[in-house]
Amino acid sequence: MSTTVARPPARKAKGTKPFIPDLVYFEPGALEYEKGKRIMEWVTSQNIPYQMTTSHNRITNLPGETEQEKYRMAKRTLVVGVRKTLKFDQSKPSAEYAIPISTGCMGHCHYCYLQTTLGAKPYVRVYVNTEEIIEAAKGYIEERKPEITRFEAACTSDPVGLEHITENLSDLIKFMADEEYGRLRFVTKYHHVDPLLKLKHNGHTRIRFSVNADYVIKNFEPATSRFEERIEAAGKIAHAGYPLGFIIAPIIWYDGWQEGYAELLQKLADTLPEEATKDLTFEMIQHRFTKTAKATIEKRYPKTKLEMDIEKRKMKWGRWGQYKYVYKDDQQDALREFITERIFEHFPLANIDYFT
Numbered sequence: 271m272s273t274t275v276a277r278p279p280a281r282k283a284k285g286t287k288p289f290i291p292d293l294v295y296f297e298p299g300a301l302e303y304e305k306g307k308r309i310m311e312w313v314t315s316q317n318i319p320y321q322m323t324t325s326h327n328r329i330t331n332l333p334g335e336t337e338q339e340k341y342r343m344a345k346r347t348l349v350v351g352v353r354k355t356l357k358f359d360q361s362k363p364s365a366e367y368a369i370p371i372s373t374g375c376m377g378h379c380h381y382c383y384l385q386t387t388l389g390a391k392p393y394v395r396v397y398v399n400t401e402e403i404i405e406a407a408k409g410y411i412e413e414r415k416p417e418i419t420r421f422e423a424a425c426t427s428d429p430v431g432l433e434h435i436t437e438n439l440s441d442l443i444k445f446m447a448d449e450e451y452g453r454l455r456f457v458t459k460y461h462h463v464d465p466l467l468k469l470k471h472n473g474h475t476r477i478r479f480s481v482n483a484d485y486v487i488k489n490f491e492p493a494t495s496r497f498e499e500r501i502e503a504a505g506k507i508a509h510a511g512y513p514l515g516f517i518i519a520p521i522i523w524y525d526g527w528q529e530g531y532a533e534l535l536q537k538l539a540d541t542l543p544e545e546a547t548k549d550l551t552f553e554m555i556q557h558r559f560t561k562t563a564k565a566t567i568e569k570r571y572p573k574t575k576l577e578m579d580i581e582k583r584k585m586k587w588g589r590w591g592q593y594k595y596v597y598k599d600d601q602q603d604a605l606r607e608f609i610t611e612r613i614f615e616h617f618p619l620a621n622i623d624y625f626t
């Protein structure tokens with residue numbers, strides 16, 4: 271295998287290009303599935319180097335001299351595998367369950383919690399046994415009916431950025447369209463939604479775009495689609511009849527945050543087509559980090575401007591068995607109240623699902 275060092279994330283002057291990995295690994299079992307074979311055809315048609323691996327959980331020989339180089343390379347490495355664990359994690363507060371179709375992401379958001387949750391495995395894994403995953407989802411829906419069961423497809427990844435390779439979201443959307451008691455939702459920072467626009471969805475899938483103040487996007491979200499691209503995609507999604515939403519996350523306290531978040535809501539109001547504002551939801555998540563995340567982020571993005579001063583924060587027990595650091599109560603209240611007011615000023619009919 272060559273020892274090429276990873277390319278830096280694609281520049282975006284001409285629009286953010288869909289993700290093309292530098293290197294692909296296949297689990298042999300993945301090639302027993304139609305989807306695995308199709309991805310192999312795509313990989314060879316793109317002349318991407320590939321190798322076989324015994325397990326998508328053990329990729330150890332990535333090129334790169336330093337840990338940072340290896341990390342960058344991992345973010346450009348795709349692993350095609352079979353999802354063995356079909357027990358779904360919970361996904362509060364946005365849904366009942368996380369539906370696993372991919373793990374890892376090519377984006378370089380400094381604050382991303384995958385930095386810690388994926389530990390030493392930051393490469394991008396996609397799963398080809400979608401039918402088995404759907405079967406498992408059916409089981410969960412059955413168990414809870416007549417309650418509605420919501421599945422979040424973006425807990426461990428940004429699947430829209432991988433859709434041109436896997437078509438996994440398309441499969442889930444089409445399945446959920448016929449499920450009276452099932453709903454799908456996912457969030458994205460990518461604008462590559464065209465494959466989803468013609469699908470039958472019956473309004474059972476809510477697509478949300480992650481948006482933020484300019485300062486946050488410019489400083490902390492390299493290798494994702496630009497704000498304007500995300501909003502244009504949101505317009506297309508609304509036009510295709512999908513329920514639409516926005517997640518403002520992470521909400522960051524910085525000098526000038528009021529102007530930044532006021533401008534964000536103003537820009538949304540100015541650019542969203544009328545039809546996109548009818549059934550709109552907002553979710554708000556303040557910035558948080560753990561001590562482990564802070565150490566990892568400082569190693570991987572040593573020049574980051576992300577403020578992670580434990581002294582300035584409030585400790586909160588996290589469900590992953592570690593304390594997390596959120597903003598102090600007065601700051602939380604100020605952020606929540608200010609942004610909530612801006613949301614209702616521009617979108618009086620919107621629903622705010624939660625602030626956390």
Ligand code: SF4
Nearest residue numbers: 375377378379382459
């Ligand atoms: S796009 Fe989402 S999943 Fe990907 S790195 Fe950024 S925050 Fe993480």
